[in-house]
Structures are given as C-alpha cells and as structure tokens.
Amino acid sequence: MNRREFIKGGAVFSAAGALGSLKTEAAAERAPLKVCVFSDLHYTPGVYTNDTPEFLEKILARAESERCDMVIHLGDMVQNVSEKSVRELVERYNSFKIPTYHVIGNHEQDGTTHEETLQALGLKRGYYSMDCGGFRFVILDPNYFCNEPGKYIHHSKGNYFHRSIISTINWIPPEQLEWLRATLEGSPNPCVVLSHQSFERGPAGAMVRNAEAVRNLFNEMNAKTPGKVRLVANGHLHVDHLRILDNIAYWDVNSANMYYWGPRQNAYPREYLARHAGAPYTLGSCEDTLGWKEPLSAILTLYPNGRIKIEGSRSDWLFGITPKDAGFSEYDKSDRLISPVIKSADFTLNFA
Numbered sequence: 001m002n003r004r005e006f007i008k009g010g011a012v013f014s015a016a017g018a019l020g021s022l023k024t025e026a027a028a029e030r031a032p033l034k035v036c037v038f039s040d041l042h043y044t045p046g047v048y049t050n051d052t053p054e055f056l057e058k059i060l061a062r063a064e065s066e067r068c069d070m071v072i073h074l075g076d077m078v079q080n081v082s083e084k085s086v087r088e089l090v091e092r093y094n095s096f097k098i099p100t101y102h103v104i105g106n107h108e109q110d111g112t113t114h115e116e117t118l119q120a121l122g123l124k125r126g127y128y129s130m131d132c133g134g135f136r137f138v139i140l141d142p143n144y145f146c147n148e149p150g151k152y153i154h155h156s157k158g159n160y161f162h163r164s165i166i167s168t169i170n171w172i173p174p175e176q177l178e179w180l181r182a183t184l185e186g187s188p189n190p191c192v193v194l195s196h197q198s199f200e201r202g203p204a205g206a207m208v209r210n211a212e213a214v215r216n217l218f219n220e221m222n223a224k225t226p227g228k229v230r231l232v233a234n235g236h237l238h239v240d241h242l243r244i245l246d247n248i249a250y251w252d253v254n255s256a257n258m259y260y261w262g263p264r265q266n267a268y269p270r271e272y273l274a275r276h277a278g279a280p281y282t283l284g285s286c287e288d289t290l291g292w293k294e295p296l297s298a299i300l301t302l303y304p305n306g307r308i309k310i311e312g313s314r315s316d317w318l319f320g321i322t323p324k325d326a327g328f329s330e331y332d333k334s335d336r337l338i339s340p341v342i343k344s345a346d347f348t349l350n351f352a
C-alpha cells in the first residue's frame with residue numbers, strides 16, 4: 001500500500017498474521033526491498049543552509065538511479081508549509097514517480113497547525129503503517145508535549161516553544177502506544193519502526209520520554225516472534241550512528257543538510273549569513289548551523305533473512321568550515337561525532 005492508497009483507503013493494515021510466526025513461505029525467494037532514506041532536510045528559504053530545492057532533487061535522482069522501491073524522509077523536511085516555495089517542494093516530493101513517505105518531525109508544525117501540516121504532507125494522521133515488499137513499516141509520531149498529567153497535546157504552530165513546555169515534549173501517548181502494540185502484534189511481516197525522535201538515546205528533550213516502554217514493547221514482540229522488530233530508525237539528532245541493542249538495529253540517520261548548534265557562528269561569509277538571516281517561526285538562522293556541501297542520504301536494502309545493508313554517503317563541510325574552525329565541539333551531547341557522513345554497513349541479525 002503506498003501513501004496515496006493509505007490516504008484514500010484510510011485502513012492502516014491488512015489481514016493480521018498469526019501471533020508467534022512470520023510469513024516465511026517463499027520469503028527466502030522474495031527480492032530484497034530497496035529504500036532511499038534521508039532526514040532533516042530543513043528546507044527553509046532565507047533561514048538555514050542549502051535553501052534551494054537542489055538537495056531534494058539530488059536525493060530523488062539517487063533514489064531513481066538506484067531503482068529504489070520507495071523513499072522515506074524521517075522528519076523536519078520543512079518548517080512552514082504555508083509558504084508557496086515550501087509547499088511546492090513538498091508537492092514535488094509527494095508526487096514523485098517512486099512512492100514517497102513522510103515521518104512528522106518536531107519542526108514540521110512550527111509555522112502551521114498540525115492539521116494544516118498533515119494536509120500538506122498528504123497524511124490523515126501522524127502515525128500510520130503500511131506493508132511493502134514483505135515488510136511492515138510502522139511510522140510513529142512522538143510530537144506531543146505533556147505539561148499536565150494525562151494530557152498530551154500535539155505540536156501545532158510552534159506551541160511547544162514556551163520555556164515551561166519545551167521540557168515536557170516528545171511523548172508517545174498511551175493511545176498511540178496501544179495502537180503500536182496492535183500494529184506489531186497483527187503484522188504477518190517483519191517490522192521497521194520509524195520516528196523522528198530516538199528511542200535509543202539522546203540528551204533530555206531530544207529522546208522520546210517514554211522510550212523505555214517502547215523498547216520494552218519491541219523486546220516483548222521479539223521474545224514472542226523472533227525477528228519481528230528488526231530496524232528502528234530516526235532523524236532529529238543530525239548525527240550518524242548505528243547500534244545493535246537487544247538484537248534490534250537502532251539507526252540515527254544524519255541530516256541531509258546540516259548540524260544545528262544553537263550558539264551563533266560568524267565563520268560564514270557575511271553576505272551568505274545576511275541572505276539566511278532567519279524568520280520569526282524558526283528557532284534561529286543559518287548562523288546557528290554548520291552545513292554540508294552536498295546532501296546526505298542512504299540506500300537501505302532489507303532482506304527477508306535478517307540482512308540489512310546500508311549504503312551511505314559522504315560530503316564535506318560547507319565553505320570548508322569545520323566545527324573546530326567555528327569554535328564548536330566535534331561531538332554532540334552523547335559524545336557522538338558530528339560529521340557530514342552517513343556510514344555504510346552490511347550485517348545480518350541472527351534470530352536463532
């Protein structure tokens with residue numbers, strides 16, 4: 001089911017598989033599924049680095065030349081879909097010749113309401129699932145804050161920026177957690193879980209607050225049906241990292257575009273900074289970031305037997321200006337290297 005069929009039909013998954021078993025008949029013969037994955041494009045003209053449609057076009061061209069079956073963006077593609085050029089970029093992505101999918105990021109609703117954002121992205125809901133090529137893709141939406149016990153409010157028009165709220169963001173609400181359980185339990189296929197925020201690590205505020213409950217659920221599913229949850233991928237952190245935890249691959253997909261620092265740098269040419277001075281609905285401007293010269297993306301190949309192949313990409317720092325040049329650390333708050341790279345990997349999870 002592609003995203004457009006998902007919108008039309010509304011149904012999120014097909015016939016449930018038997019608990020404790022995966023569809024293995026003929027699985028070994030099935031062709032692997034090839035997916036172009038990228039994240040955090042942050043297309044915001046006049047604000048961040050690389051603010052032309054060129055980065056998206058280069059990634060889509062890669063997906064086409066690699067003959068990918070689908071393309072997935074892991075959130076923060078844009079920050080204000082009410083702007084014409086931004087909407088055009090989203091429409092270009094939505095109508096690409098290969099089926100394309102969105103994961104909603106925290107910034108996607110900075111300039112518009114949640115409902116307006118969903119409509120522009122072509123989604124009925126921030127969390128959904130689809131079965132493609134023998135795998136179930138489960139897309140989660142942790143963009144809720146909870147500043148009153150039991151009350152979960154979705155990001156909408158930058159409502160989470162207030163100091164008293166920003167410390168309460170990133171929850172998978174109970175209703176979505178129940179939906180996740182039913183979606184994983186009912187899957188006849190091995191599952192890939194996608195979310196903008198990480199379930200594996202991150203400084204406070206960057207990781208999903210109830211990540212442990214979600215990881216416990218993955219482990220419970222795998223204890224019942226080995227190999228049910230195989231890969232959990234996220235964006236948001238703008239670094240490249242891969243970790244096998246409890247026999248599940250947790251993958252931080254680096255930003256296609258840049259690293260966001262917060263503190264301002266004056267390392268870029270003055271004219272360039274002046275052309276990217278920021279806008280009121282964003283957290284900052286180009287001065288808060290260091291960008292890549294070329295866009296980063298990955299070609300992910302999923303095999304029925306548990307093999308996972310990642311073909312990454314490598315760029316250079318925009319203007320050749322490194323974190324050291326700008327007076328920043330080379331490592332993020334979790335001591336992971338910040339660099340314009342998505343590393344390649346090829347491994348097989350063993351379910352025996």
Ligand SMILES: [Fe+2]
Nearest residue numbers: 040042076236
């Ligand atoms: Fe981001």
